[in-house]
Amino acid sequence: xxxxxxxxxxxxxxxxDKILAKNAEGARQQAYDVIKRMNSHFAxxxxxxxxxxxxxxRKLRFSEQSIFDTISVAKxxxxxxxxxxxxxxEYGEKKNWSKNVISLWLDGDPSNRKEIYHTPDHTHDxxxxxxxxxxxxxxxxxxxxxxxxxxxxxxxxxSFNPRNVVYATFLEHANESHDWTPKGISVEFYKMxxxxxxxxxxxxxxxxxxxxxxPSVEYCLKLLQNWQSDEI
Numbered sequence: 001x002x003x004x005x006x007x008x009x010x011x012x013x014x015x016x017d018k019i020l021a022k023n024a025e026g027a028r029q030q031a032y033d034v035i036k037r038m039n040s041h042f043a044x045x046x047x048x049x050x051x052x053x054x055x056x057x058r059k060l061r062f063s064e065q066s067i068f069d070t071i072s073v074a075k076x077x078x079x080x081x082x083x084x085x086x087x088x089x090e091y092g093e094k095k096n097w098s099k100n101v102i103s104l105w106l107d108g109d110p111s112n113r114k115e116i117y118h119t120p121d122h123t124h125d126x127x128x129x130x131x132x133x134x135x136x137x138x139x140x141x142x143x144x145x146x147x148x149x150x151x152x153x154x155x156x157x158x159s160f161n162p163r164n165v166v167y168a169t170f171l172e173h174a175n176e177s178h179d180w181t182p183k184g185i186s187v188e189f190y191k192m193x194x195x196x197x198x199x200x201x202x203x204x205x206x207x208x209x210x211x212x213x214x215p216s217v218e219y220c221l222k223l224l225q226n227w228q229s230d231e232i
Contacts, residue, residue: 011067014041018081020101027086027097031104033110034084038105039114045070046115046219047194054102055116070123077102083199093110110218117226137180138192139227140173157220160204160211186212 024029037206043055054076056069071079077100085098105113145155154165167185174180190197195215198204204211214220 010061012061012079014058016080016101020082020084028090030086031084031108034101035105035108035112038101042076042102043114043116044106046117047223048117051194060075073102073106115222117222133229136157136188136192137170137174138188139224141170144173145169146217146220147223155214157218158216159214160206162206163210163212166212166214192227193220195198195219 004032019034023033041057045051045053045055050070053070053072056071056076057066058069059066080100080102082101083098084101084104085096087094087096089095099107145153153169155161155169163182163186166189167182170185170188171180189212193215196213198213205212
């Protein structure tokens with residue numbers, strides 16, 4: 001038997017008829033329901049080595065075991081080219097709308113789609129073996145600046161921050177036994193918070209001051225929760 005056919009027989013295909021079924025009144029609610037159903041099969045990586053790619057989850061036919069594949073957004077749109085068709089009446093005029101299901105899922109409210117945040121390894125080469133597990137100072141740094149009820153933190157989320165300010169505040173939470181350099185601090189941010197890393201050769205400067213991007217509060221909160229729970 002053809003190997004690809006064998007694989008198809010082992011895997012339960014995605015039931016698009018069920019996902020796209022109309023179970024609610026109103027175009028907005030229908031779109032919301034489709035996105036929620038898609039979350040049982042699709043999730044997008046928000047950081048880490050697969051950032052921006054989509055994980056697909058399906059079941060084996062004769063067991064409850066899940067299998068996973070990771071593909072690009074472009075490939076997902078090519079493989080899953082179904083569309084959601086909606087129609088409604090607005091101010092007495094009939095409206096028609098259709099959109100690829102992957103585009104719908106990606107372009108909707110981020111809080112509705114399923115996202116994956118990779119938890120990096122907090123241990124470092126400079127950490128002595130006998131000292132055991134030592135979390136990165138970045139964990140305490142982020143926790144401190146997220147929990148800022150008085151608004152006194154100099155860190156601005158979803159914005160470019162002066163590197164000298166970020167470095168200085170980072171050192172306030174660092175272990176004095178380790179000699180952190182500006183380069184070492186930058187690498188720590190890039191590794192644990194990939195969205196802070198600039199494109200190669202394009203370090204941002206604002207009014208002549210070298211800056212580093214600090215992601216949104218929502219993104220950072222999810223990262224912190226994953227670091228603290230040590231879950232992927």
